[in-house]
Amino acid sequence: MGYGRLGAPSESFRSAGSAASDPPPPSVAAKKRKKLIILSSLTALLLVATAVSAALLVHFRTKSPSASQPLSQRKPSQAISKACSKTRYPDLCVDSLVDFPGALAAGERDLVHISFNMTLQRVGNALSGVSEITNFKMDQRLRSAYEDCLELLEDSMDQLTQSLFSIAPASDKSDSDGAAVGSTDDVVTWLSAALTNQDTCTEGFEDVNDGGGVKDQVESKLKELSELVSNCLSLYAASSDGDGGGGDFSGVPVQNRRRRRSLLEKEDYSSGGGFPEWMSRKDRRLLETPISAIQADIVVSKEGNGTYKTIGEAIKAAPQKSSRRIIIYVKAGRYEEKMLKVGRKKTNLMFIGDGKGKTVITGSKSVADGLTTFHTPSFAATGAGFIARDITFENTAGPAKHQAVALRVGADHSVVYHCDIIGYQDSLYVHSQRQFYRECDIYGTVDFIFGNAAVVLQKCNIFARKPMAEQKITITAQNRKDPNQNTGISIHNCRIVPGPDLNKGSTQTFLGRPWKMYSRVVYLLNYMGDHISPHGWLEWNGDFALDTLYYGEYMNYGPGAAVGQRVKWPGYRVITSTTEASKFTVAQFIYGSSWLPSTGVAFVAGLSV
DSSP: OOTTOSSOSSSOOOSOSSOOOOOOOOOHHHHHHHHHHHHHHHHHHHHHHHHHHHHHHHHHHTTOTTTTSOGGGOOOOHHHHHHHTTSSOHHHHHHHHHTSTTGGGOOHHHHHHHHHHHHHHHHHHHHHHHHTTTTSOOOHHHHHHHHHHHHHHHHHHHHHHHHHHHHSOGGGGGGSTTOOOOOHHHHHHHHHHHHHHHHHHHHTTTTOOOTTSHHHHHHHHTTTHHHHHHHHHHHHHHHSSSSOSSSTTTTOOOTTOHHHHHHHTTOOOOTTSOOOTTSOHHHHHHHHSOGGGOOOSEEEOTTSOSSBSSHHHHHHHSOTTOSSOEEEEEOSEEEOOSOEEEOTTSOSEEEEOSOTTTEEEEEOOOGGGSOOGGGOOSEEEOSTTOEEESOEEEEOSOGGGOOOOSEEEOOTTEEEESOEEEOSTTOEEEOSSEEEEESOEEEESEEEEEESOEEEEESOEEEEOOOSTTOOEEEEEEOOOSTTOOOEEEEESOEEEEOTTOOTTTOOEEEEOOSSTTOEEEEESOEEOTTBOTTOOOOSSTTTTTTTOEEEEESOBSTTOOOTTOOOOTTEEEOOOHHHHHTTSHHHHSOHHHHGGGGTOOOOOSSOO
């Protein structure tokens, strides 16, 4: 997880020691090219954002008789005071809105639009300011954190732009230059992800030695961004029909989602879980077709009998912002390349391998190499609609190298099916947005399923591996920071078992520990082996988050599932209500009934196994 985490389950490595020596300085021409790429990308994002923002500013300024009033004389309107009282940072909310064009004359619902607009502009300014210091001298550790921030700020710009456009008045949407129109669920997802992005960016600079002032400059640009995005979430939750407002089920809208129930009433599952009857014929064929018969758009083969020899070349060649499924078939072999990344512009890519253990994407980067955790994955995906099938993702850094990610996913509506995810600490990084894992084998030691996505793992095998001496094994570390985020880890109908190398008598295994204040994890209908500690869960650092987290267990079975000796934390509960448990199923937690069918991957929408 974060580079310098507190509350480790042992005397585990938490810093990379002395930073790596400075890399050779790039040429002046290379620096200029890199800066041009960053600035051109930023310009494209700002063009879309500016179109929506300009339309809204015109809309609100025409209603504002106080736009010419001196700033020193402005006081918050009743609507601003009332709206901001519902946020987690009310003083910042008032201060940021009172001087923004149109805000003093706006009603509470219009203030939601204005808050999004203002926050988008602040993130844009931060991205512009951070990009200007790209040529500063940085060692590898600092450069890693800096590049993370650039990527994450760009992602946040995109998510805030989509959110702003989705809630803009209908008359203003023609100026959006094609920005996506989202539902309430989508907007909460995008805002939740934008908030997670800011946290990840900030955490990357923890424990960094920076004599050149880069860290201070970046942090000054990021000032208050997390709080502003949090306020957007609060204002939107209060104004929408969803279940917002800071409870355990914020971001899990159930009661008002009647449109979903009509779909669920039509479910017809086969004895093996099967396909819902409303899944398209084309997608059924895609999943059921033998790999050798699939018509791929791009073929990767190390032997040279494909379209490309490397996965990196295939990703680069794939179209940007594709609205149709692009299939990349990766033939059997071990592929060890520079960190492979499906960026946010590479949408709807599906990677198909020849099977677990046959098509292997591997790497060995870790924080011990002077990198952030975010920078260590063997494979990373951010582009919406990402699917992986029949592939092994592994990180071979080993337990002594500590944080070393095999697979990182921050792609909305992503699916990982029938894959191996193999590592030690931090194997699977479910960073953000909505994700689904089915029939995967996941191996690790410390916090090996972690992040802040809204994610369901279904019919997976979760293997606890042998850790270093004195380490405790923790399966999950969920980092929900804000009660309005729609995030959490739901583990449904899986097998939680010891790996073949684990000495159960000498190592304790825990279901999870709270990385952030509102950490949320549930285990539903799983088999639990006898390696699970009777206490079930582990503290992060003293009593941190024990009364604000949400940890639940529902009808699990096996020798490790007994709940009689479980922790007595205020935030832990043994779930007995099917209504409560159902809130963390595919249909209700990641809203899979509307998007999973198109992926061609089998799933169970409700609690049925």
